[in-house]
Amino acid sequence: MAKSRRHKIQLVAYSRGAIVLHWLIALGIIAQLVMGFLMVRAAPLAATTQESSSSFLTSAVVRTIQFAQQNQFFIFQWHKTIGILVLFLSIARIIWRLMNKPPEKAPMSAFEKITSDIVVFFFYVLMITVPVIGWIIVSTSPTQFPTRLFLLPDLVWPNLPLAIDSNTEQAAANAHALLAYSFVLLLFLHIGGALKHSIFDRVPELSRMSLIGKLHHKKTARGSVIISSLFALLLGAGALLFSHYNQSSTPAAATDAQQAPVTGTTQSDWVVDKQKSTLSYEVAFSGEPVSGTIGNWDAIIHFNPAAPQKARADIAIDANSINYGHPYVADSLPGTDGFDTAEYPQVRAVLDHFSKDQNGWQATGTITIRGKTRPLTLNFTYQENNGHAIIQGSADIDRLAFDLGRQNDASGTWLGKTVRVDLVLEADRK
Structure with missing residues (x-):
């Protein structure tokens, strides 16, 4: 096991399952933040870039903003898909954490330990809360656009059984945006803490969340891979089956031949x-x-x-x-x-x-x-x-x-x- 140069202690990396889930969720959250920003700001930014000279914005940034504006609808749909994925990956991560105790941390001050624990706690809260609030937005929106996972026509994610109400939608949208900005703050604290430990404390903190390196990985508890994966997959499959059942049980719209003819009030010539x-x-x-x-x-x-x-x-x-x-x-x-x-x-x-x-x-x-x-x-x-x-x-x-x-x-x-x-x-x- 690797030793810290400063504290002369032995450190162990997280289990491989925890590392994979950590980075999948991290990539999903970062993608969500970028897409969420572009969904809201693409049009104003596109107008700004048209008025700005190339000395202020590179052509690559301008093209990205213009692409986001032209594809805003599809960005929104992918935002919903990735949000659902983050939700279920987070559920799997919580189950994994309950079955696999995290490795011991490197020695740190009481303030750093409390701050670290608070940041991790709120990360887990937001990883569940933000996608669920997004789900509430979609479910209560008067527009009632279906959530088609990966833009596949037959893979429809169900709405929550909530009343359609624009006031609820707006309140949920405000909370969703506020908590998304909170994610940015937590990411800043989380990344800043990891860099501080790695650079100033000379503790291989980043290596603890890496699949490669000299640190040994914490052993995985028996059955945790199957249990955490199955639990998340069964929840997702159950929701999709529920959506499919609702669609198939809803009476289909009448065909043209079945519909009552539309008639006028006078005879035609x-x-x-x-x-x-x-x-x-x-x-x-x-x-x-x-x-x-x-x-x-x-x-x-x-x-x-x-x-x-x-x-x-x-x-x-x-x-x-x-x-x-x-x-x-x-x-x-x-x-x-x-x-x-x-x-x-x-x-x-x-x-x-x-x-x-x-x-x-x-x-x-x-x-x-x-x-x-x-x-x-x-x-x-x-x-x-x-x-x-x-x-x-x-x-x-x-x-x-x-x-x-x-x-x-x-x-x-x-x-x-x-x-x-x-x-x-x-x-x-x-």
């Missing part, structure tokens, strides 16, 4: 061929265009190109049939930050002013989403042959005008503000 007609939309997600579908809708059309002043179109959409090409957004569409389908089951567009110029046709009117009515302009082309018409058009909608996604992304950082709706209708004149 045209019979729309639903098999050949589509309503869809596109909105950017994390900088990339992503398409969405509209499954159940109906249109009542009065249109004669020879008499546009009498034209009118009434389009009704079942809000529950609106889907999106990314699962994170798709899952939140029916919720209170989406279309709030429990309160507002239908989206309705009424076009009552039609005109034509050299570029084609234009129809103006209103669209009502979540009980809010706003102006709508549809630009379209019209072709008719022997009573069969093909209409293709598009309209832009500001989602924030209807409070769609306002709670989760009012700035449009990862979900675009403009929604482009595309329409293709094939219909036969009655």
Whole structure:
């Protein structure tokens, strides 16, 4: 065993299991602190770097900040995944510590010993408390974005059985941030103490938490590897099974064929061929265009190109049939930050002013989403042959005008503000 040059005592390194868990948790915590900072500060920092000269910030730092801003949503999702991993690694670490008593410390003053014990105690408190509070934030958030571990669609982590409440979410978020800053203080004290013992006291303190070196490692208690690993794994597997059971037992949304048809109030002059007609939309997600579908809708059309002043179109959409090409957004569409389908089951567009110029046709009117009515302009082309018409058009909608996604992304950082709706209708004149 190695001897301290100053204290002439024998030191033993921690057990290998304790060392592995220590560094995995340490890396997880540091990654969480960095990601948490970028989640909150990426946008302001990106604005600052655009105004700053290269003499203040290196190009590598600027690129990192810009990357974080562009991928803020995915950083947030990885933040949740790593938080869950830190929680269960910490549970395994506590079980390991209970089964494997830490090796004796090098001689130190009473003040240093008390300080060291306090720092370690609060480390363990925060290692459990901070991830749990993060879990509370996700569970009580009105946005209800699912936690997909490692961004895998089928690996959904369950929320805690708590009421959805923005006040609780905000209080938990404040506590989460405060305790995260406390982690920084503890890391400073912990690293500073280890360096002080190694450099000034000439005690190989850093080697005690290393898998390599001359120090012998403390023997591992029998069964501690299996027990600590199984306990953490069983807790995690149980939570995932619970989430899967809840998802499978929740009645699935009705398919388009099962849903009640959306009908208007008057008879249409045209019979729309639903098999050949589509309503869809596109909105950017994390900088990339992503398409969405509209499954159940109906249109009542009065249109004669020879008499546009009498034209009118009434389009009704079942809000529950609106889907999106990314699962994170798709899952939140029916919720209170989406279309709030429990309160507002239908989206309705009424076009009552039609005109034509050299570029084609234009129809103006209103669209009502979540009980809010706003102006709508549809630009379209019209072709008719022997009573069969093909209409293709598009309209832009500001989602924030209807409070769609306002709670989760009012700035449009990862979900675009403009929604482009595309329409293709094939219909036969009655």
